[in-house]
Amino acid sequence: MDLTLAPDILEQLIEYAKNAYPHEACGLLVGRNAADRFIPITNISAHAREYEMDPGELIAALRSLRDMGEELLAIFHSHPHGPAEPSKTDIERAYYPEAAHLILSLAEPERPLALAFRIVDGEVLPIELHAIV
């Protein structure tokens, strides 16, 4: 199962992640077939190299999906300094196995790199990321 982003979503993610720099940014990518809505969620982690979504915002966002008939397609977060690969913590905390994970690396700020994965039972499977232009 690939992950497809509607037009402008990738640009939104890059801008949001750059604004959160040097902290990790996080949020949800939702839609029906393609991810056409990005819901930013506040990162409440005190650690620079991980993220923890604000639980109240997360619950409200998941509720809004249900009301709008959308699905949670991917969990987004950024790596301000690291590669676009799940960290050990990311793998341990992959609580939504049905959702893909999109990681945006800002390690090279002029060339942000986004890669998508599925994380199921501690296993990381790279998947294809398509961005509709």
Ligand SMILES: [Zn+2]
């Ligand atoms: Zn991470």
